[in-house]
Structure formats: structure tokens, C-alpha cells
Amino acid sequence: MNKLLTNIEPRIYQQVIFSDCVSHSGNILVVLPTGLGKTVIMAYLAAFFLKKFPSKQILVLTPTRPLVRQIKEMMTQFIGNLTPELVLEISGEIKPEERTELYPNAKIIVGTPQTVENDLTYSRLNLNNISLMCIDEVHRATGDYAYVGITSQMKKKIVGFTATPGNNPNKILEVCNNLKISYISFTDPSEASVADYVSLHTPKVVWIHLPEVYKDVLTILQNFQDEIISNLTKSLPSLEKSRYIGKREALAYHQQVVQLTKEDPQYGEFLIATSNLIRVQHLQELVESQGFPQAYQALQKWRKKSSSKALRLFLEDERTIRIESAIVDDSLIHPKLDHLVKEIKHSLSNLTSYKSKIIIFSNFRDTVRFLHSALSKAGIVSDIFVGHSSTSADKGLSSKQQLDVVKAFKEGDLNILLSTSVGEEGLDVGNCDLVVFYDSVPSVVRAVQRRGRGRKKKSKVIHLVTKGTRDEAMYWAIKRKDQQMKKFLKHDLPELLSSQEQKAASETLDKYFSVGDEKSEIDKEKSKSPQVYVDVRESTSKIPKLLKEKGAQIKPKNLLVGDYILSDRLIVERKSYKDFIDSIIDGRLFQSSTSGQSSQLERLAEQILPLLIIQLDSEMPTRQINVNSIMGALSSIILDFNIPIVYTQGDLETASLLFNLAKREQYTERTGISLPSISRKESTIREVQTYMLSVIPGINITKAKALLKDFHTINAIAEATLEEIERVEGIGKKLALRIKTILTSSNPELEL
Secondary structure (H helix, E strand, C coil): CCHHHHCCCCHHHHHHHHHHHHHHCEEEEECHHHHHHHHHHHHHEEEHHHHHHHEEEEEECCHHHHHHHHHHHHHHHHCCCCCCEEECCCCCCCCHHHHHHHHHHHHHEEEEEEHHHHHCCCCCCCCHHEEEEEEHHHHHCCCCHHHHHHHHCCCCCEEEEEEECCCCHHHHHHHHHHCEEEEEEEECCCCCCCCCCCCCCCEEEEECCCHHHHHHHHHHHHHHHHHHHHHHHHCCCCCCCCCCHHHHHHHHHCCCCCHHHHCHHHHHHHHHHHHHHHHHHHHHHHHHHCHHHHHHHHHHHHHHHCCCHHHHHHHHHHHHHHHHHHHHHCCCCCCHHHHHHHHHHHHHHCCCCCCCCEEECCCCHHHHHHHHHHHHCCCCCCCEEEECCCCCCCCCCCCCHHHHHHHHHHHHHHEECCCCCCHHCCCCCCCCEEEECCCCCCCCCHHHHHHHHHCCCCCEEEEEEECCHHHHHHHHHHHHHHHHHHHHHHHHHHHHHHHHHHHHHHHHHHHCCCCCCCCHHHHHHHHHHEEEEEEEEHHCCCCHHHHHCCCEEEEEECCCCEEEEECCCEEEEEEEEHHHHHHHHHCCCCCCCCCCCCCHHHHHHCCCEEEEEEEECCCCCCCCCCHHHHHHHHHHHHCCCCCCCEEEHHHHHHHHHHHHHHHHHHHHHHCCCCCCCCCCCCCCCCHHHHHHHHCCCCCHHHHHHHHHHHHHCCHHHHHHHHHHHHHHCCCHHHHHHHHHHHCCCCCCCCCC
């Protein structure tokens, strides 16, 4: 094992885990405390599998771009004779067409799961070339997270790594089932083999008592909540009641009312009450665990975007106004801040021969920024570490900025880091002397990740907990769950996995000795693989991924007509119900965005077999519209445009319909599949000429129009010199040569 890597000496427990992974034929779950070198074990495994299967590749998945960069650098450093270009770093920042060209030349591919799943959907990456897949932070492999979709397609070895695989046994079993785990390698922090490398200090709890002014505001909020709950339960006796009301319970009330409103619109009036209940809960949490400045900031954000009726009524309520008046004073900070400043100054004063590293976690981005400002006023230098956001108000940090902050902290140029949850998972920020939980977390996984930042023998972990609030309730709940999870991982889960493996082996033998080897009808159906052209704008939806899982060959294209092409004649336009309503209101449905061009519906109606799918989802439309307007639009689509309409419920049903239509068209009707022309009926000469030029690689509609504007006809373009074609805006020398070659060459085998 030592010879597999360079520049590093393996530890005993790392050798044991490596041995577990290579000696068991099935998929492995490695549970290893934070800071004990899971990336080193990944590198050992990668080197072993590259040596064993030299023609194959290794795939490593990790949740964030900074982690991708970190793992790539460690792989390059540890594995001898592996140049940086052979370790491919993949994320959405690289264009899809570039990723397609890069994949075949790499030996190790390190990427974010969303990007890799997208590339699998569109056949840019082939899992048949992968001999080993390592998954970082594998506890995320639940629900519809990209890890689940990727692992369902993987037929070779999978090794998943995490500090804790879930918040409860059901979640852990879901992770194991999704990854087809047959063995767990669990390392308890108390084991002698890791004692020299991990800090086992129990977090010191600092109990914070709220001042009276905070309690007064919380009383107003409590009364506000009680009134909302009382009105809801009186008016809606069918609601499932909860003894304790927190954020989760408030959201559950809201979802119940949403469901009732779908069945009967008259219940819609109660959505205002449940929306305000969620807001009250949010303010309660901020006041209890963060402070008045953060609660005041939340109110100001709501005032800036008070677009909905529910929000306007909430902000106009006299109790909200009273709360806002009470918390406007910036000097009324939460007492946690005083304790934090004292603790930091004490830690910094004890510097010896090294620079102290301190990381402070908060659940809220606003609190991170508030603490940064407060520490600056106290003469303490710090920096923030938050994720990237799409909101215009707070963009957060880009991937490069995140990497720069982590580098400065790791190398000692920065002593104090203020982080949201983005700093909890995986990032190698070195060993911290002090880790501070500014607030409690509702998750065992997150609590373990936070504690894992303090890895030294002398590290301190401090938890600031507000007495008598949800802060305290979460603290005790996580402490209890943490103990339960360790017992489950050490004793119960290995027995469950062992029994499942025995059952699977028995089933395999039964099948081996069964009579007959003919494929079932289901297998025959799955063997059919229809092609589906998908508009690139649909790549943000889950439908292409679902079609791929069903067995379709997905071909992304910039489609001039429709969203999905299922055969030579069947073109499908898909609209969510919300988008359908919005397009009626703003006129997009029947009008073209470009003067003189056909509208979306007109182009669809020109096809031989057009179809409009309106997808109904769980969310209600946010814009109000008269039902007669909807009926009028539907009538026009059916009668004026002769376009059939089908309603589906959710992505899965839409994907199932598209897949079955494609199979029927391509295998039953034998119609084949191709991209449509601009029109199956009447078009102008200029429209056809524009379309003809736009199919040349590198030519889009804009460039095609520019060429026709200068030369007027396709024949004139063919007769023009290369220099004349180059002068057209957007056409360079290489593209001019391609245009000239395609329009004039008689050699069908000539490559472009």
C-alpha cells in the first residue's frame, strides 16, 4: 500500500479502511470522523484501481466547487506519475462541449454531482469507462439529490465517505439502499487507532440568558402565533394539530392548507394565515438565537419586496409594527456577542509559537455579516465564508473567492473565519484551535461536521445556547440523536447489511437454478431505446434526466420549434401551469417577441403532429387571472391553432408520457426521428433561407440573417470570396472557410 502513493505515509487506520474497501466485492460505506484523511484513502483507492485497471478511469464526486479543487490538488500531490492534466476538474463553469472533449483524456475525474449527472443524461460521459466511483459527503444521497441518479447507473465499485451518514436510522438506510451498500467501515472517534489524530473534547456549553426586552418581544410574537393557530384550528378542524410549533410544523400547516385549496379554492383565504405563521416563526428564531439587528434586517427585507397580499397584511399588523419599533435600536444586541468577543480575545491572548485559528459557525448569512462588522468594531480582524447566491441583494462569494478565503485561513494569513453551513462539510481548513457554534443546528450531520473543524488535542469547541428557547431544545435533541446514531452504526447497521447481503445471494442462486432464460416482456421493453431531441433550455428541468433513466437517448439541441422532438412528425411544447398562466397575462403565448416572426404557437401549429403539454405541479400559480381568460386561451389553442392539449401531474408523469410517445412513434409507427424544418406548411423564402444557413455548425439565426443581409441569396454567399464572407459581422476566417466548403464542396466524405 505504501508504494501506491508518494509524499505521504499511511496511518494504521487508513490501511485498515483501505483493506476493507478492496477486500469486499460490494459497495462500501466509510464512516470516518472529520479530519482523519478521507481524501488520502480515496487517493490510495484511486491508485490501486488505476494499477489494476489501467485502461479505466476513476470518478470522484463532491458537493461543491472548492471541494472539487481541493481533492484534485491532493490527488495530484499524492499519486506518483500523475500529471495535473490527467486529473480533470469538472464543474458547471466549464462549457458542456468542452467537457465532452476533456473526459476521454483524464485518468481521474473530480466533479460536482449536478454537472456529472447532467453529462450522463446527455451522454457526454460514459460510466462504462469507470472502474471506481468515490463519493464525498455521501449522506447527501437521499431524495432526488444528484448522487442518487448517478449511482443508480453505476455498475462497478462505489465507495462512499462521510463523518455521519444521516440524522436517523431511516435516512441512513435510505443512503445505503440508494448506493446498494453491502458493508460499512465505521471508525469510532474513541478507538485507540485514531486517538492520536482526533480531538475528543466534549463541547463546552455556554448558557446564555435573554434580557427582559428580548422576552417582551418574544411574548408579542407568541401571542401573535397563538391567535393564528387558534383561528386556523377553529375554521379548519381537519388540520393535523401539533403540540409544539416550530418552523417545520408551521410549514406543515401551510402545506395542508395548500392541499385543501387545490381541492376547494375557498380555503385559499387561510393561506394568508399560514404564510404569516411561518414569518412569526422565523422572527422568533432570530430573536431567540441571533438578535434584534438580524430580526430588524429581516423585516426591512420583507418591506422591500412586499408584493403579496399576505406579506402586506403582516407588515401592516399593529403587532408587527410594535415589534419593529422595539428592535430598531442597534445597541440591543444579543448577549451571545459579548461572550463571543471575550472568548476570541482570550484565545488570541494565549498565542504561543503558532497563530491561533478560530472558526465561528452561524445558520444565517445576515448573522455572519453582522458578526464580521461587530468584530471589526471590537478591533478583531476576521473574514466571512458564505456560499454563492443567485439573489441580487447578496451574491455571496464566488468559487474563486471561497478558495482564496480558505487558502488564507489554512496558511495562517487569516486567523478568524465566520462561516455559514458551507464551511461545515469537507473543506480542508487545517486544524482549528477554537470552534464556536453561535447557534444550534437541527441536524446530527451538521453538528458532527462543525465539531470536526476542531481536530487538535488542545482544540476547544464552544456552543453558545440561549436558555429556555428552541436553541436549547435543538441542543438536547441533537445530543440524544448523536448517541443513538453511534449505537446504530456500530451494532445495528452491520447486522442489517449482512442479512440483506445473504438474502441477495440467496435470490441470485434461485435465479441461477431457475428454468428458462428468455427475457421477460419488461426486459424487452427496457431494451428499446428511443431517441429524444431536447431543447437546451429544458436542461434545467428534471425531465431529460427522467427520460434518460427510462432508457431514452437524449440529444440536446437549440430547437427552433417545441421543447421535445419525438419523431419526424411529433413535436411537443411543454409548459408548467405557472408559465402557461404568465404567458397568457403578458401576451407571450400568442405574440412573437420579434417583429415579423411567427409566434411560438404559430410555429408549433405548422408541424405535422404538434402537442402542447401543460404540467400541473404542487405549487399554486402566483398571479391572479380570470378563469374565462384561461378557457379562452385553451379554446383558441385547440380551435384556432389545431393543437391538442394534454395535462400531466409533475415531472415524472410528463417524462413517462414523452417516453411512451417516443417509443410508439419510433418503434410502432416506424416514423423515425429528425429535426423539423421551419415549417411543414407555408413559410417565406427568407425564413427558409435563414433556417438553411443556421444548420451549418457555428452559424446561429443572427449570423444567418447577417449573411443574407449582405449577400441577399445563398448562391451569392457560395460565389463570394473568403475575404468577402469574413467581412460579415460575427464571421471569422475559420467560420468563413467552413461556410464556403459546405456550400461548394462536392466531396461528401470531407471533414469540416
